[in-house]
Amino acid sequence: MSEAKADILLVGGGSVGAIVALNLESGRHASVTVVCRSNFAAVSSRGYQIRSCDHGSVNGFKPSIVVNEIPQASDSRPFDYIVCTTKNVVDVPPSLFDLLRPAVTPGKTVIVLIQNGLNIEKPLIRAFESNIVLSGVSLIGANEPEPGTVVQDFPDTLYIGAFRNPKVSAKLEDAAADDFVRRYSAGGKTQCSVDKNVGYTRWRKLVYNSCLNSICAITGLDTGRIRLADGAVTGLVRPAMKEIVAVARKAGYELPDSVVDDMIEMDPVTLYLPPSMLSDTRKGNFIEYENILGEPLREAEKLGVPMPTLKVLFHLCQAIQWKNKELKGLVSVPPSSSAA
Ligand SMILES: NC(=O)C1=CN([C@@H]2O[C@H](COP(=O)(O)OP(=O)(O)OC[C@H]3O[C@@H](n4cnc5c(N)ncnc54)[C@H](OP(=O)(O)O)[C@@H]3O)[C@@H](O)[C@H]2O)C=CC1
Ligand SMILES: CC(C)(CO)C(=O)C(=O)O
Numbered sequence: 001m002s003e004a005k006a007d008i009l010l011v012g013g014g015s016v017g018a019i020v021a022l023n024l025e026s027g028r029h030a031s032v033t034v035v036c037r038s039n040f041a042a043v044s045s046r047g048y049q050i051r052s053c054d055h056g057s058v059n060g061f062k063p064s065i066v067v068n069e070i071p072q073a074s075d076s077r078p079f080d081y082i083v084c085t086t087k088n089v090v091d092v093p094p095s096l097f098d099l100l101r102p103a104v105t106p107g108k109t110v111i112v113l114i115q116n117g118l119n120i121e122k123p124l125i126r127a128f129e130s131n132i133v134l135s136g137v138s139l140i141g142a143n144e145p146e147p148g149t150v151v152q153d154f155p156d157t158l159y160i161g162a163f164r165n166p167k168v169s170a171k172l173e174d175a176a177a178d179d180f181v182r183r184y185s186a187g188g189k190t191q192c193s194v195d196k197n198v199g200y201t202r203w204r205k206l207v208y209n210s211c212l213n214s215i216c217a218i219t220g221l222d223t224g225r226i227r228l229a230d231g232a233v234t235g236l237v238r239p240a241m242k243e244i245v246a247v248a249r250k251a252g253y254e255l256p257d258s259v260v261d262d263m264i265e266m267d268p269v270t271l272y273l274p275p276s277m278l279s280d281t282r283k284g285n286f287i288e289y290e291n292i293l294g295e296p297l298r299e300a301e302k303l304g305v306p307m308p309t310l311k312v313l314f315h316l317c318q319a320i321q322w323k324n325k326e327l328k329g330l331v332s333v334p335p336s337s338s339a340a
Helices: 017-025 038-047 096-103 122-127 169-186 198-220 223-228 230-249 259-264 274-285 287-301 307-328
Strands: 006-011 031-037 050-051 057-060 065-066 081-084 112-115 133-139 142-146 149-152 157-162 190-195
Touching: 006 017, 006 096, 006 287, 017 031, 017 050, 017 057, 017 081, 017 149, 017 169, 031 149, 031 169, 038 065, 038 190, 081 096, 096 122, 112 198, 122 157, 133 169, 133 198, 157 198, 169 190, 198 230, 198 259, 198 287, 198 307, 223 230, 230 287, 230 307, 287 307
Parallel strands: 006 031, 006 081, 031 065, 050 149, 081 112, 112 133, 157 190
Antiparallel strands: 050 057, 133 157, 142 149
């Protein structure tokens, strides 16, 4: 007898969310309800148009259900999993936990955060103390150049492991990670594996994200061009990456020296890959600078590790965020006193 499909709510049907939904649905061990926002009209009418290095061209992919607001959890059929693939922008309300609250069944729904950054689980574990929260670290290189059209340039590699919730048994957390990996992998077009050391994996990925995402977003250059640009790798990328490695080591995660070159060379130059933060600045979207730069900086301050390059990158990103907040009416400035 085949096992029942898991009921999965996927919040954030953008670049990563579309591919996650495709992997889950194609394995036939999950039924996915996708919450879309700006691309709702496109996805609900025509489905996703996907060009993927893993799946080829998939035109008109429609997950089981497409909605444009977070549904209320049903007593008779609660969600087994809520997968979050929104950008984690903690300095812009509403908070992720307030957004998810109606759909979470206490003690039942497993929350999976497929998002970049450090300490993203903390507010979720505080808000849902009887629920399991899993970490999803993704390498995928996906973009949505227009609503509902998704381009995936990098093979989907996803690491799933448990964030430890002191009020939930570690055995149940690990079993949930195993179950999710099995369902996600069932379609056979992805590399999804269990992550036994979530802290290490997240710090390792920060070597890329804190440095390349921010430097590309600030300069407007993709990762290929940043490697070709005069002085950018030696003057900016490498020093920033070494600072992340130093603080990770002080925090107990022994990253090897080779991680710096591994991250710089991760994508081929001619892929001209825009990291997700550069895609956001190009679209005028808010950026995830707090969890990608702010949290590592705060850890460094606690541990007494200097991060001069990261600090400058953080404040430049903070200024970019403020610019977008003003454009979107979230902050206002006093009237101009210029005579012009
Ligand atoms: N793209 C990539 O290659 C990679 C991304 N990541 C991480 O994965 C996460 C997702 O990134 P990515 O897919 O690129 O992001 P996208 O911006 O492409 O997609 C996020 C989606 O979430 C939607 N969304 C945001 N808030 C809400 C809400 N309140 N209700 C419903 N939908 C909402 C957005 O809608 P709207 O369009 O209206 O804003 C958008 O469709 C991030 O943490 C990112 O850092 C990790 C590895 C690689
Ligand atoms: C490493 C990379 C570029 C894609 O996997 C990423 O994490 C991002 O775009 O934020």
